[in-house]
Amino acid sequence: GENVEQHPSTLSVQEGDSAVIKCTYSDSASNYFPWYKQELGKRPQLIIDIRSNVGEKKDQRIAVTLNKTAKHFSLHITETQPEDSAVYFCADEGNYGGSQGNLIFGKGTKLSVKP
Amino acid sequence: GAGVSQTPSNKVTEKGKYVELRCDPISGHTALYWYRQSLGQGPEFLIYFQGTGAADDSGLPNDRFFAVRPEGSVSTLKIQRTERGDSAVYLCASRQFNTGELFFGEGSRLTVL
Numbered sequence: 001g002e003n004v005e006q007h008p009s010t011l012s013v014q015e016g017d018s019a020v021i022k023c024t025y026s027d028s029a030s031n032y033f034p035w036y037k038q039e040l041g042k043r044p045q046l047i048i049d050i051r052s053n054v055g056e057k058k059d060q061r062i063a064v065t066l067n068k069t070a071k072h073f074s075l076h077i078t079e080t081q082p083e084d085s086a087v088y089f090c091a092d093e094g095n096y097g098g099s100q101g102n103l104i105f106g107k108g109t110k111l112s113v114k115p
Numbered sequence: 116g117a118g119v120s121q122t123p124s125n126k127v128t129e130k131g132k133y134v135e136l137r138c139d140p141i142s143g144h145t146a147l148y149w150y151r152q153s154l155g156q157g158p159e160f161l162i163y164f165q166g167t168g169a170a171d172d173s174g175l176p177n178d179r180f181f182a183v184r185p186e187g188s189v190s191t192l193k194i195q196r197t198e199r200g201d202s203a204v205y206l207c208a209s210r211q212f213n214t215g216e217l218f219f220g221e222g223s224r225l226t227v228l
Binding site: 006034042043044045046049089091101102103104105106107108 | 206
């Protein structure tokens, strides 16, 4: 199966509502979980990350939660704005391929925020 | 330079030809990654270097793909006998050691006709 599964693949919300995107991973040795935002035609850029020794991290309207037991982590965006519209990717740094430091990405969630 | 630089930004080639894609990482970054991104998909891992050596090349799809980083800085992704299915955006990224934020380049868009 996939190393990192991301849901949903598309998400449409009204401006001001919250958006939640979830990812599950398979390697129990994974210790770093970043989230990237990619606007159309642009490069992915880091928006928030969390390490395995922390359960939650918040940065203004964005938060990430991690459940190591269940091997899943989630991105929460509150008070969404039209400029939040983009594709969001989760990633997981595990011991894939026999080497720590390998970052594997989910397939992405296309978020649309309607004004 | 300040960021990860990739050349060419666009490459159109014919089926069966050989192509090279170049990545110049952020100065001082020891870890360098190559990903391939098709339309509507996430970055698909190809290979990652720690210094001059490939720490993990398990994502290279077949032996037509090869990458080098001879001096631990610039990297070249080489694709032999290109096929139409190789068409994608090839993203390079770098970071210090093998931890922390991964910085992406703008990508090289490869089109195989």
